[in-house]
Amino acid sequence: MTLDLNGLLAFWARRWDDILELLGEHLTVVVVALAIAMVIGVGVGMLVWDKPLPRSAVIAAAGVALTIPSLALLALLIPAVGLGWTPTVIALVMYSLLPIVRNTIVGLREVSPAIMESALGMGMTPLTVLLRVQLPMAWPIILTGVRVAAQLTIGVAAIAAYVAGPGLGQFIFQGLSSLGSKNALNFALTGTLGVVLLALVVDAAFVGVTRSTTSRGLRA
Amino acid sequence: MPKQLNTALLQIAGKTSGALIELNNVTKQYPNQPVAAVQNFSMTVQPGELIMFVGPSGCGKTTTMKMINRIIEPTSGSISIDGRDVLSLDPSELRRHIGYVIQQIGLFPHMTIAENIGVVPKLLNWSKDKTADRVHELLTTVGLEPGDFAHRYPKQLSGGQQQRVGVARALAADPPVMLMDEPFGATDPITREKLQAEFLRLQASIGKTIIFVTHDFDEAVRLGDRIAVLSNRSQIEQFDTPANILANPANDYVSSFIGLGTAIKRLVLIPVTAARLGPASAASKGGTTVRTTDSLRDALDSLVLTGLPALAVVDELNKAVGSISVDQISAVLGAEVPILTPTAEA
Numbered sequence: 001m002t003l004d005l006n007g008l009l010a011f012w013a014r015r016w017d018d019i020l021e022l023l024g025e026h027l028t029v030v031v032v033a034l035a036i037a038m039v040i041g042v043g044v045g046m047l048v049w050d051k052p053l054p055r056s057a058v059i060a061a062a063g064v065a066l067t068i069p070s071l072a073l074l075a076l077l078i079p080a081v082g083l084g085w086t087p088t089v090i091a092l093v094m095y096s097l098l099p100i101v102r103n104t105i106v107g108l109r110e111v112s113p114a115i116m117e118s119a120l121g122m123g124m125t126p127l128t129v130l131l132r133v134q135l136p137m138a139w140p141i142i143l144t145g146v147r148v149a150a151q152l153t154i155g156v157a158a159i160a161a162y163v164a165g166p167g168l169g170q171f172i173f174q175g176l177s178s179l180g181s182k183n184a185l186n187f188a189l190t191g192t193l194g195v196v197l198l199a200l201v202v203d204a205a206f207v208g209v210t211r212s213t214t215s216r217g218l219r220a
Numbered sequence: 221m222p223k224q225l226n227t228a229l230l231q232i233a234g235k236t237s238g239a240l241i242e243l244n245n246v247t248k249q250y251p252n253q254p255v256a257a258v259q260n261f262s263m264t265v266q267p268g269e270l271i272m273f274v275g276p277s278g279c280g281k282t283t284t285m286k287m288i289n290r291i292i293e294p295t296s297g298s299i300s301i302d303g304r305d306v307l308s309l310d311p312s313e314l315r316r317h318i319g320y321v322i323q324q325i326g327l328f329p330h331m332t333i334a335e336n337i338g339v340v341p342k343l344l345n346w347s348k349d350k351t352a353d354r355v356h357e358l359l360t361t362v363g364l365e366p367g368d369f370a371h372r373y374p375k376q377l378s379g380g381q382q383q384r385v386g387v388a389r390a391l392a393a394d395p396p397v398m399l400m401d402e403p404f405g406a407t408d409p410i411t412r413e414k415l416q417a418e419f420l421r422l423q424a425s426i427g428k429t430i431i432f433v434t435h436d437f438d439e440a441v442r443l444g445d446r447i448a449v450l451s452n453r454s455q456i457e458q459f460d461t462p463a464n465i466l467a468n469p470a471n472d473y474v475s476s477f478i479g480l481g482t483a484i485k486r487l488v489l490i491p492v493t494a495a496r497l498g499p500a501s502a503a504s505k506g507g508t509t510v511r512t513t514d515s516l517r518d519a520l521d522s523l524v525l526t527g528l529p530a531l532a533v534v535d536e537l538n539k540a541v542g543s544i545s546v547d548q549i550s551a552v553l554g555a556e557v558p559i560l561t562p563t564a565e566a
Contacts, residue, residue: 118326
């Protein structure tokens with residue numbers, strides 16, 4: 001099987017609408033999963049950052065979730081939630097949690113004792129300190145966690161086609177299951193290139209988001 | 221919060237120019253520690269007084285101070301501000317009416333200078349205009365041009381400028397009480413002297429009740445109305461005016477803490493005008509003069525530096541009113557200064 005560049009270009013021209021739709025689906029499922037994981041991850045991080053035991057437990061639990069092979073996790077979810085978007089989003093959220101929770105905890109803990117003390121000494125309640133001092137200061141670190149999670153989930157989402165999930169994985173699986181046919185390589189290659197391209201674009205977007213949402217006083 | 225406590229807070233808050241602070245048998249005992257960090261500390265601070273806590277590291281001076289705004293909770297004893305029991309008030313509400321400055325300053329790096337100073341006003345729900353006016357006023361007070369500094373971030377300021385902002389931030393809501401934990405400790409000697417002088421001028425106009433912690437006895441002499449010399453477990457070895465402590469140290473501990481050069485240190489406290497000045501004509505020719513507002517230490521400093529036998533003393537209008545020499549400075553200190561007789565020439 002050799003790569004026929006003209007064939008690939010013709011394949012793209014013919015399938016352009018499908019490719020765009022799958023790219024859109026892929027991006028959407030990743031964004032939805034990241035949004036949910038951020039709410040859960042930052043929320044849990046804010047609850048446990050100053051409590052040693054729950055903090056260790058949460059990081060350990062999120063770490064264990066990451067060690068489950070994605071194919072196995074998706075398969076395990078089928079009996080519980082069926083096929084399609086639901087198991088995909090759940091799996092992606094589970095994979096995103098570790099970097100987000102961990103970076104939230106690290107970021108909140110990294111605020112220096114002097115700043116914590118002056119915040120309390122000025123009459124902020126612990127909740128105000130958390131929301132108005134710690135969270136804004138931890139924000140760039142939290143966003144870095146989300147960025148790592150984004151890279152991870154864009155890759156994992158490609159496997160979601162196994163449970164009839166959305167995204168570019170459908171092309172990859174279609175290619176793999178029809179090896180030998182005329183378009184097998186075109187399908188697999190298009191899916192893979194799409195995933196890589198999406199990862200690069202999303203990563204670049206994070207640079208912009210981090211810059212525009214971080215206080216100028218915190219930028220190096 | 222019950223209404224009664226609210227009234228108590230308002231009464232403390234209303235006294236913008238100094239409140240009476242009373243500490244009664246205050247003890248802090250940390251669990252699993254054989255001795256108390258602070259033991260039976262009692263002190264009454266008059267409204268508008270600037271009290272210095274001086275002592276070596278670990279003597280409990282900072283712990284004692286931090287119990288007043290309940291950053292550290294006392295194990296036993298009572299603390300009151302203007303007769304109101306501090307320990308029965310909501311700690312966060314209480315702290316909004318006690319200015320707090322620490323050595324590391326603790327400015328919020330993600331907020332502009334204006335936002336940093338506006339933190340307490342915001343907590344007290346001041347209007348935006350009122351807060352902005354106050355920020356402008358305070359930046360001017362501490363010698364930072366508001367138009368230039370209000371919208372900068374802390375990292376864009378020098379250490380001395382940051383510490384000025386720290387003081388301005390603590391003064392934002394015009395609290396009657398200020399707690400200052402070695403506020404000038406991390407600055408270089410030149411900046412520190414400048415900040416101290418500015419701070420004295422500021423305190424002369426605002427008259428807050430201030431507890432100021434330092435391990436630098438010279439700073440205590442320079443700034444304090446009264447100095448509490450503290451030893452282990454925050455025991456008060458002597459509590460008196462700087463002049464009295466320098467003239468009559470209560471015991472060996474205090475003497476050793478004052479260190480050498482008592483006479484020189486006392487000179488800081490005495491204005492040039494306290495000396496019996498010589499005639500203006502006795503002044504050596506030369507550009508160097510001493511102002512009537514200077515201390516005797518400044519005068520001595522100039523004498524030593526120039527090597528001249530006497531310097532002209534001038535008033536605010538630069539008019540010579542007399543002259544001063546080393547002999548006249550010694551005369552002010554009286555018999556306590558041993559007269560240095562030149563040793564026989566070998």
